Amino acid sequence: MDRRTVLSVLGAAVASLLVAVPAGEAQKPIKVGFPMIMSGPGALFGEPAAKGAQMFVDEANAAGGVLGRKLELVVRDTKGNADEAVRVSRELILRENVDFLVGTLTSAEGPAVSVVAKENKIVFIAPIPKTDQLTAPDKLHPYVFRVASTTTIEGRTAAELMSKWNVKRIATISPDYAYGQDVTKAFVDYVKKLKPGVEIVDQQWPKLGEADYTPFINAQMVKKPEAVFSSLWGGHFVTFAKQARPLGYFDAIKHNFFGAGEAASPETAKAMKDDYPFGIWGNSYDAFYWTEGPPAHREYVRRVSAYLKDEHPSSWAIQGYIGMQALTAAIKKANSTDSDKVARALLGLTIDTPHGKLTIREKDHQANRAQIYGKTVKDPKLGFAVMRPAVYIDPAKFMD
Amino acid sequence: MPDPSFLFAQALSGLTVAMFLFLIASGLSLIFGVLRVLNFAHGSFYMLGAYLAWQFVQWVGTGPGRFWWAAAGAAAGIAVLGGLVERLLLRHLYGKDELYQLLFTYALVLILSDVAKVAWGTGQLSVSRPPGLDGAVRLAGTVVPYYNLFILLLGPAIAVAFWVVLYRTRAGRLIRAAALDREMLGALGTDVNRLYTGVFVLGSFLAGLGGALVTPVKTIVPGMDVEIIVEAFIVVVIGGLGSFWGTFLGALVYGQVLSFGILVIPRFSIFSVFALMAVVLILRPWGLLGRPLR
Numbered sequence: 001m002d003r004r005t006v007l008s009v010l011g012a013a014v015a016s017l018l019v020a021v022p023a024g025e026a027q028k029p030i031k032v033g034f035p036m037i038m039s040g041p042g043a044l045f046g047e048p049a050a051k052g053a054q055m056f057v058d059e060a061n062a063a064g065g066v067l068g069r070k071l072e073l074v075v076r077d078t079k080g081n082a083d084e085a086v087r088v089s090r091e092l093i094l095r096e097n098v099d100f101l102v103g104t105l106t107s108a109e110g111p112a113v114s115v116v117a118k119e120n121k122i123v124f125i126a127p128i129p130k131t132d133q134l135t136a137p138d139k140l141h142p143y144v145f146r147v148a149s150t151t152t153i154e155g156r157t158a159a160e161l162m163s164k165w166n167v168k169r170i171a172t173i174s175p176d177y178a179y180g181q182d183v184t185k186a187f188v189d190y191v192k193k194l195k196p197g198v199e200i201v202d203q204q205w206p207k208l209g210e211a212d213y214t215p216f217i218n219a220q221m222v223k224k225p226e227a228v229f230s231s232l233w234g235g236h237f238v239t240f241a242k243q244a245r246p247l248g249y250f251d252a253i254k255h256n257f258f259g260a261g262e263a264a265s266p267e268t269a270k271a272m273k274d275d276y277p278f279g280i281w282g283n284s285y286d287a288f289y290w291t292e293g294p295p296a297h298r299e300y301v302r303r304v305s306a307y308l309k310d311e312h313p314s315s316w317a318i319q320g321y322i323g324m325q326a327l328t329a330a331i332k333k334a335n336s337t338d339s340d341k342v343a344r345a346l347l348g349l350t351i352d353t354p355h356g357k358l359t360i361r362e363k364d365h366q367a368n369r370a371q372i373y374g375k376t377v378k379d380p381k382l383g384f385a386v387m388r389p390a391v392y393i394d395p396a397k398f399m400d
Numbered sequence: 401m402p403d404p405s406f407l408f409a410q411a412l413s414g415l416t417v418a419m420f421l422f423l424i425a426s427g428l429s430l431i432f433g434v435l436r437v438l439n440f441a442h443g444s445f446y447m448l449g450a451y452l453a454w455q456f457v458q459w460v461g462t463g464p465g466r467f468w469w470a471a472a473g474a475a476a477g478i479a480v481l482g483g484l485v486e487r488l489l490l491r492h493l494y495g496k497d498e499l500y501q502l503l504f505t506y507a508l509v510l511i512l513s514d515v516a517k518v519a520w521g522t523g524q525l526s527v528s529r530p531p532g533l534d535g536a537v538r539l540a541g542t543v544v545p546y547y548n549l550f551i552l553l554l555g556p557a558i559a560v561a562f563w564v565v566l567y568r569t570r571a572g573r574l575i576r577a578a579a580l581d582r583e584m585l586g587a588l589g590t591d592v593n594r595l596y597t598g599v600f601v602l603g604s605f606l607a608g609l610g611g612a613l614v615t616p617v618k619t620i621v622p623g624m625d626v627e628i629i630v631e632a633f634i635v636v637v638i639g640g641l642g643s644f645w646g647t648f649l650g651a652l653v654y655g656q657v658l659s660f661g662i663l664v665i666p667r668f669s670i671f672s673v674f675a676l677m678a679v680v681l682i683l684r685p686w687g688l689l690g691r692p693l694r
Contacts, residue, residue, distance in 0.1 A: 248536065
């Protein structure tokens, strides 16, 4: 065979491939763009969230897909940066031709990507960002939805729990950016309303990612609070607690400490083991040891544990999972992948999540998503802190 | 006027920050002073030092003395890594445009952060304070953790050791000579290549040691490499790039400004540090104790 023949055979092969494509058109997968933090400190949450979404996709495809089509998840790294999140979301829409967006993590990324969704008229479901701004009346548009909790829900839940403690002098310590400020304000306003006698004696605002909390801890201890509300999250809480404990901080407030921002997540507890300030209160999106939870949750934990090959699976996988669950339920209800129809289907949609029924409200596109709260104790068998009892607190009364 | 014991506590906490930063920035400054390479990957060596320390603690356990073996092992491991990087890669870029060296060390940052992610995942890792240093002592009305005291003593000890090596030994004379005139030193029969490797190994060792020693007070997470390199750069810019005592002074100033900044303008504590850096850059672009570039 001379070169010319080879080339013409190749050409014919390529041509036949090109012709074959339209035949597969009907079976084209439903593409979902998933902008998420996959590098840097935020990857701690972003990566398991993406895996949770992928697990849902794999399970749905194994069961025959959605509307007879396979789901395909296209994950892009936002690097925890709102500009980058906007850039990759545009790329997902324009180059990857995704049908929908599910994703973003920080309270800066969520609202930024929401604008992209509005411009491109594409449904965007936020599974993690909590800032109230995302679904505030002036920011709301037909295509943005949230299945995460909100700063209002989280701050008010903490306030209600703390209002039952026998304390008057309350202090706060939170990272100085949108999430920390919003959740702290929600907490302070609500705890004052529930218990008019309380006094906010001190508020510390370390920058996000502060390396040394000692100056803030010293400054706070001088004010002699009886209880503290904090929204230092993830690794920031670990660093803070490791520095606060030897200073006698937790003993001075008799462990009357409320760690919002998932300070009681299994990941944090597992990382700190015996360094954890046992006895404080905290919350988490999920907890594999939540045996009081519904049977569907126990079943989910079994699956996610096998999927992640981790006997103590991440508490963040569930957010990606629920995000995809809401989207597919809406696609089925709309019987279409048209964003306008799916957006309408999402209004008032109720889904059965591993944490129970979740409904997306029509008026603000916000799901009644709560978190698990509890007082921490050391579990002798696991060797790290668990919330016991762990309680999923219904957010309905905190949402307006 | 705040309580004096509180001011004391703030000053001590600023000093602790300063000593950690000195440990890391001194290696950065040393490598720049001698090799004239701005090593962006210095922060990555620090991060890997922290991860290695955690890994060694998992292997050797947490019994008495075990942490120190883990920390020493981590620092030694990073020193070896630094040696390999200099010998096998960086060496080919000497004498080339500085831009190539910058690009190379920046590429290292990206590669090493992915290596850490593959090896240790994205989860947060934590190391306990070593037994014996896990308590605290009351000093002048404030509580000071033993581990912080240890760091407060270690910083100056390393500074003095450094000074002795640089100014009282033959190796130190060679290092200082190499910083001033590399060609002349080579012409006089010194193996400059070996000297460069030695300096890079020493600088990497300090970065690895800093990373290992910071684990009992901080969380090990991806991204700690970039965080520290920014702080280390601020320190050396304030103190003077390549100046040994300048780095020490820069670290002290950084720590105190940060500590007392939160008393004056609590929500802008980091701002005061950047403002200080800007002022130094305007008035003395070569840093407080640096020498103007010829």
